[in-house]
Amino acid sequence: MGKMFCFQCEQTAGGKGCVSSVGVCGKQEGTAHLQDRLTGELIRLGQLALGQGPSADSDRLLMEGLFSTLSNVTFDDAFIETLILRIRQERSRRFAQAAQEEGFDLSRIWQAPEDIRSLKSLILFGIRGIGAYSYHAQVLGYRDEAISAFLYKALDALAREDYPMEALWSVVRETGEINLKAMALLDKANTECFGNPQPRSVSRTVEKGPFIVISGHDLKDLSLLLKQSAGTGVHIYTHGEMLPAHAYPGLNRYPHLKGNFGTAWQNQQQEFEGIPGVLLFTSNCLMPVKDSYRDRVFTTAAVAYPGMRRIDEPKDFAPLIALALKLKGYTEDRVPSGLRAGAQVLTGFAREALFSAADTLIAAIKAGTIRHLFLVGGCDGAKPGRSYYRDFVKQTPKDTLILTLGCGKYRFNDLDLGEIGGLPRLLDLGQCNDAYAAIEISLALAQAFGCSVNALPLSLVLSWYEQKAVSILLSLLSLGVHNILLGPSLPAFVSPRILTHLVEQYGLSPISSPAADLAKLLKTSGPQA
Ligand code: SF4
Ligand code: SF3
Numbered sequence: 001m002g003k004m005f006c007f008q009c010e011q012t013a014g015g016k017g018c019v020s021s022v023g024v025c026g027k028q029e030g031t032a033h034l035q036d037r038l039t040g041e042l043i044r045l046g047q048l049a050l051g052q053g054p055s056a057d058s059d060r061l062l063m064e065g066l067f068s069t070l071s072n073v074t075f076d077d078a079f080i081e082t083l084i085l086r087i088r089q090e091r092s093r094r095f096a097q098a099a100q101e102e103g104f105d106l107s108r109i110w111q112a113p114e115d116i117r118s119l120k121s122l123i124l125f126g127i128r129g130i131g132a133y134s135y136h137a138q139v140l141g142y143r144d145e146a147i148s149a150f151l152y153k154a155l156d157a158l159a160r161e162d163y164p165m166e167a168l169w170s171v172v173r174e175t176g177e178i179n180l181k182a183m184a185l186l187d188k189a190n191t192e193c194f195g196n197p198q199p200r201s202v203s204r205t206v207e208k209g210p211f212i213v214i215s216g217h218d219l220k221d222l223s224l225l226l227k228q229s230a231g232t233g234v235h236i237y238t239h240g241e242m243l244p245a246h247a248y249p250g251l252n253r254y255p256h257l258k259g260n261f262g263t264a265w266q267n268q269q270q271e272f273e274g275i276p277g278v279l280l281f282t283s284n285c286l287m288p289v290k291d292s293y294r295d296r297v298f299t300t301a302a303v304a305y306p307g308m309r310r311i312d313e314p315k316d317f318a319p320l321i322a323l324a325l326k327l328k329g330y331t332e333d334r335v336p337s338g339l340r341a342g343a344q345v346l347t348g349f350a351r352e353a354l355f356s357a358a359d360t361l362i363a364a365i366k367a368g369t370i371r372h373l374f375l376v377g378g379c380d381g382a383k384p385g386r387s388y389y390r391d392f393v394k395q396t397p398k399d400t401l402i403l404t405l406g407c408g409k410y411r412f413n414d415l416d417l418g419e420i421g422g423l424p425r426l427l428d429l430g431q432c433n434d435a436y437a438a439i440e441i442s443l444a445l446a447q448a449f450g451c452s453v454n455a456l457p458l459s460l461v462l463s464w465y466e467q468k469a470v471s472i473l474l475s476l477l478s479l480g481v482h483n484i485l486l487g488p489s490l491p492a493f494v495s496p497r498i499l500t501h502l503v504e505q506y507g508l509s510p511i512s513s514p515a516a517d518l519a520k521l522l523k524t525s526g527p528q529a
Helices: 029-049 056-068 077-094 114-138 145-159 165-194 219-229 240-247 265-271 291-296 318-327 351-356 358-367 384-395 407-411 432-449 467-478 496-506 514-525
Strands: 200-203 211-215 235-239 257-260 278-281 297-300 309-311 344-347 372-378 400-404 426-428 458-463 485-487
Touching: 029 056, 029 077, 029 145, 056 077, 056 114, 056 145, 114 145, 114 165, 114 467, 114 496, 145 165, 165 219, 165 351, 165 432, 165 467, 200 240, 200 257, 211 219, 211 240, 211 318, 219 235, 219 240, 219 318, 235 240, 240 257, 240 265, 240 344, 240 407, 278 291, 278 318, 291 297, 309 318, 344 426, 351 358, 351 432, 358 432, 372 384, 372 407, 372 432, 372 514, 384 407, 384 458, 384 485, 384 514, 407 458, 432 467, 458 467, 458 514
Parallel strands: 211 235, 211 278, 235 257, 278 297, 297 309, 372 400, 372 458, 400 426, 458 485
Antiparallel strands: 200 344
């Protein structure tokens, strides 16, 4: 077996690829090989399912498998080996004649000519994002067979060596279109199950007493945890991408959902150090677990880490509640270092809330009170270049409005940016998948102004880290959104020729400096304030 090769995330080694015995994220070489094998098995399953029609069991496995190969989701070899076995069993159950076939060898993609490898990477990483989003929808009982049918087709395309570049480009475009469907389905699942988010101010203080911190994106896990811990005296805090959950009426009706814990995901090793509470990971981003809190970590769904306890179906969170009560929590209220006492953070400007503010927004843009809108969001990460996003937001003129989403918001969601036209200047739309709301509101604004999205006084300044961001970028491109700024660096898997196409066709460009980018973006919308 050759060296590990992984270049799917923004922090990949040397901006080229992780090829040594351990990736920058802490993923071991053996785990990377197993994830490639798992992907090869998923490709075979997808190929067999193609043309056979959907099957709930196969589809669930596809979603779970794709989800588990996302950055910072699973680091556990035994977990991946079990998944591989389950996929092989599913193959023999449904397609007996093909049961013994080996999975597709992923090194054939990594060793393909550069532009083919690049397009196939866009497809593979894009469908990993789709897999994760459709998994979260599926656990709430929402499925769309059109999404599954596309996953089969995309997996098949990864194995095809007879596809010309144009055929691969067309699958890339479809990846963006189908991801939009997946985000819409998740929006439907979340809002039908837990109500429409309403703007809400969330405390960042951890109150004294026993507590559990829940991280990741899965609202179903949070709802089960809230239900099971009600009345036990254990408080629940959200972490990272779970922050927008506070805005859902079906979740914030529990008074023991107390607030938001800590700051960005990449600070978890420091912020969880010696924590007298319990941690539950429901999706990315899990960082390698430190000894000082390893006995307090639980994982669920596709998240797994060697030696950490897992909660599988049917989900019973009693062990977490018991441990939280034993640990007793802090003896006094605590605020994360760097935040002031009593700090709050506003979230919940999701699709419906934004739409109800649309008239105010349109009137303010027409009156010139709001000169420009910026969508500054996406993923956070550890690289120093990410300070760009805080500086950018700080430097935006006072007559501009900032929309944000994803965990990239932790770069600046402690700033007080004031109000504009009756709205807070910083509106948090939600998790990364709530990019769907940003897309919907942009389309509505374009309709109100009788122009295309590209002609609106709106600029997208995105930060990426993992593969859900890849799928969202593809969705935006599939809608014909132009002139997106992307950072902190461009994906290593985009070859020079593919990049040239994205630049020429869509005006995609890397971030430069906040001042230069602001000047460029505001040039078309009047003089700076
Ligand atoms: Fe490297 Fe990122 Fe892959 Fe981890 S997920 S091995 S950091 S490219
Ligand atoms: Fe963040 Fe890991 Fe991408 Fe849902 S939690 S956005 S990086």
